[in-house]
Amino acid sequence: MNNDIIIAQEVTKQFVLPAETLHILNGVNLHVSQAESCAISGASGSGKTTFLSIIAGLDKASSGNVLVDNFSLTDGSDENLSHFRRKKIGFIFQLHFLLYDFTVLENVMLPAMLDSRSVGQLRMRAQKLLSAVGMQHRLAHKPAQLSGGERQRVAVARALINHPSVLIADEPTGNLDEKNSQIVEELLFGIAHDMRVTLLLATHDTQLMQKADRYFHLEGGVLV
Numbered sequence: 001m002n003n004d005i006i007i008a009q010e011v012t013k014q015f016v017l018p019a020e021t022l023h024i025l026n027g028v029n030l031h032v033s034q035a036e037s038c039a040i041s042g043a044s045g046s047g048k049t050t051f052l053s054i055i056a057g058l059d060k061a062s063s064g065n066v067l068v069d070n071f072s073l074t075d076g077s078d079e080n081l082s083h084f085r086r087k088k089i090g091f092i093f094q095l096h097f098l099l100y101d102f103t104v105l106e107n108v109m110l111p112a113m114l115d116s117r118s119v120g121q122l123r124m125r126a127q128k129l130l131s132a133v134g135m136q137h138r139l140a141h142k143p144a145q146l147s148g149g150e151r152q153r154v155a156v157a158r159a160l161i162n163h164p165s166v167l168i169a170d171e172p173t174g175n176l177d178e179k180n181s182q183i184v185e186e187l188l189f190g191i192a193h194d195m196r197v198t199l200l201l202a203t204h205d206t207q208l209m210q211k212a213d214r215y216f217h218l219e220g221g222v223l224v
């Protein structure tokens with residue numbers, strides 16, 4: 001049985017600017033199995049974020065095929081695409097993007113409010129996820145009252161609220177000191193493993209890279 005949850009075939013991406021066309025991805029191929037972790041490194045500007053955005057359905061490839069959890073990202077309608085993003089993908093960015101007017105608990109619940117039938121059940125799931133990232137004692141706090149590492153732990157919980165099949169993390173430890181990087185790193189891999197979520201991440205951090213089941217280098221617009 002084909003167990004691949006991410007299939008990228010000959011993915012290209014060009015950005016057409018007035019003065020020139022930037023060829024960023026030149027035929028990226030990647031297969032990632034269910035519950036596998038996969039890291040991508042590469043020089044600044046090599047196209048890591050561009051590639052992750054395509055896999056996440058945030059941007060479109062110029063050519064090639066992308067299939068994530070049986071959903072085609074190359075011929076889906078925009079309406080289906082936003083449903084896909086909400087239900088199938090959890091995002092973690094270098095900057096946490098938590099909403100400062102809301103509490104920790106509300107931040108984690110928000111992405112699921114649209115689809116949730118029971119706020120009580122949703123609150124329970126959010127509390128459980130916040131316990132899993134060691135933030136159960138900060139439910140009523142606002143993001144401004146937390147440290148950088150704590151905010152990123154909340155962002156990990158938020159990314160998981162909709163039971164995503166794929167967790168996409170773009171430089172998740174890029175903004176953290178060594179100690180906090182290690183905490184977030186262990187959390188991310190531990191939770192992905194326990195919940196059997198596929199993890200695709202971009203990073204410059206060699207320690208993070210080596211924790212993944214497989215890692216690749218993006219160079220000249222292809223994965224090596």
Ligand SMILES: Nc1ncnc2c1ncn2[C@@H]1O[C@H](COP(=O)(O)OP(=O)(O)OP(=O)(O)O)[C@@H](O)[C@H]1O
Nearest residue numbers: 015017022024042043044045046047048049050051
């Ligand atoms: N919307 C856009 N329009 C034009 N150029 C873009 C656009 N988005 C990205 N690029 C260019 O594509 C290249 C790849 O960018 P990308 O952010 O994917 O790199 P990256 O490998 O993630 O870099 P970093 O490690 O610095 O985050 C860069 O040269 C960037 O300027």
